[in-house]
Amino acid sequence: MKNLLSIDDLTKAEAIEILDTAVTLSNLSETGVKKFPTLRGRTVVNLFFEDSTRTRISFEAAAKRLSADVINFSAKGSSLSKGESLKDTAMTLQAMGADAVIIRHNSSGAAHRLASQKWIDGAVINAGDGTREHPTQALLDAFTIRRNLKNDQGDLKGLKVGIVGDILHSRVARSNVLLLSKLGAEVVLIAPPTLLPVGVDSWGTSVSYSFDEVIGDCDAVMMLRVQKERMEDLFFPTEREYSRAFGLTKDRIAMMKESAIVMHPGPMNRGLEISADSAESNKSVIVEQVANGVSVRMAVLYLLIGGATTRDLETHLGENK
Amino acid sequence: MSVVLNGAEIARALKRISHEILERNHGSSDLILLGIPTRGVAIAEQIASDISGIENSEIECGTLDITMYRDDLRLKPPRNLFPTRIPASGIDGKNVVLVDDVLYSGRTIRAALDALNEIGRPRTVQLAVLIDRGHRELPIRADYVGKNIPTSKNENVKVHISSVDGIDEVTIESDLK
Structure with a gap:
């Protein structure tokens, strides 16, 4: 594994390896070990062309816990706003010796372009490209x-996951489906049909236009943010109508299975796709998702640049010649 | 390939180590055994059960993964991590005995000391190994040794433990064919 651009690039075994590594790291941080020397001397660049908090x-917390040096590079206030390509x-990042570049870009395929053009020899991690993919979120x-319903073991066989809302604009949904x-x-x-992409029937999932009909069968319900910034057309009549048909409310939580969990990738539009009380109900694992995000990203960084990288091997071979 | 220790000999060596640990530490209070994955864990569990048998009291036993602290990480593709399990009472002020199968360059133990440092501050740290094969590259020695086996660097010492490999034995093979 050299880059993490798409879930499609991972085999099932590799995906489980990432999850297992994340479990070990997360358990370690629970025993109080917060910092590892593993990536000392490695440089990780956060290259963010699009706003992001979480x-x-x-990624910054994950890299720092592994002792990497982190350079944050956001479009605002950099030469990118002057039109640099x-x-x-x-x-520039290559010349600075970046070992990993974490890229978020509003164009789908930006991470692929960065990785495939050989401009840099470090690892490329896709942190969201347009409406395409967001693998670390998935x-x-x-x-x-897996932690809540499968006790950190194996795969997710036998579980039913509902992904609700703005599927059309959601890279989180695409990566999660894969x-x-x-x-x-x-x-x-x-x-609603307007928020489903063309060709969704080829995704290998089932589709429902009625939240109430399927919510009782789901083991996990993943609420997606309504992405107003990507909506140029009118996709639903009013926010109130959307919220009534597809929003998660207290009444809908009551229809869920006893063991089922509620997720949201954040940031939430409270009162639109999720009501404030359901975001804080005892089924909600939204805060836990954030904490797990750090462990998963540590696992990804460890597996990509913790061992010998292409650059290390090249220097090493050079020495032996 | 030759067998240097069979199952019964391994059992006797571990029993002796158990007595030595108790003798050195004046009993089993404040004692924690930490096995280094993978085979060190099984050996630590065996020593813990031997000590419990001798002392009639349970002794705390955990595992310590040292992968993240290795000094040769960048020479090989990433290695899998193993779980670290530290007994709930922690290691602060305790006598910690690290347990591994083979002591060779000493680099694993150096990494283990680093890992331990992140978890707490034990009163003492001791080292028990089933096999000491020499060729140290760091100033590290074992407190309890099952068997000293002088080896050449071309040889490979393999410890098999029944819970991992299905058989208890120690073999030595030569890389040169």
Whole structure:
């Protein structure tokens, strides 16, 4: 594994290896070990072309707990706002010796471009590209489901996960559908027809237009943020109507299975896709997702740049010649 | 390949180590055994059960994974991590006995000392190994040794433990064919 660009690149075994590594790391931090020397001397660059709180801070915390040096690079206040191209930015990072570049970009495929053009030889981690993918979010969601419902063991066979809301604009949904299916869970997408992408029938999931009909069967319900910033058209008549049909409320929580959990990748639009009391109900694992995010990202960083990287091997080979 | 210790000999060696640990520490109070994965864990559990048998009291036993602290991480692809389980009472002020299968360069133990340092401050740290095969690269020695086996660097010492490998024995094989 050199990069993490898409869930599609992972085999089921690799995905489970990431989750297992994250379990070990998360248990260690519970015993009070907060810092590891493992990535000392490695440089990790957070390259964020799009706003983010959770993901950037989570990657930063993960890298710092592994003793890596972290450089935060956001579009605002950098030469990017002067019109520098992705290529020139990448070449600058290469010259600075970045061992891993974590990239978030509003264009789908930006991470692939960065990784495939050989501008940099460090690892590339996709932290969200347009409406395409957000693999580490899917991994932390799978981790959270597995921790709560499968006792940190194996895959997710036999579980039913409902992904609710703005599927059309959601990279979180895309990565989750790929990963959850790979791990054997059954996924049902719940959204109004206007918020489902064209060709959704080829995703291998079931689709429901009625939240109330399927909520009782779900072991986990994943609420998605209504992404107003990506909505150029009118996708539903009013926010109140959306909220009534697809919002998670106290009444709907009461319809859920006893063991079922409520998730949200954040940031939440309270009162729109999720009501304040359901976000804080005892079924909600939303805060836990954030904590798990750090462990999962530590696992990804460890597996990508904790061992010998391509660059290490090249220097090493050079010495032996 | 030759067998240097069979199952009965391993059992006797561990029993002797158990007595030595008790003798050195004046009993089993404040004693914690930490096995280093994978085979050190099984050996630590065996010593713990031997000590419990001798003293008629349970002794605390855990595991300590040292992968994240290795000094050769960057020479190989990433290694899998193993769980670390520290007894709930912690290691502060305790006598910790690290347990591993083979003592060779001493680098694993150096990493273990670093890992331990992150978890707490034991009163003493001691080292028990089933096999000491020499060729130390660091100033580290074992307090309790099952068997000293002088080896050449071309040889490979393998410890098999029934819970991991299905058989208890120690073998030595030569890389040179």
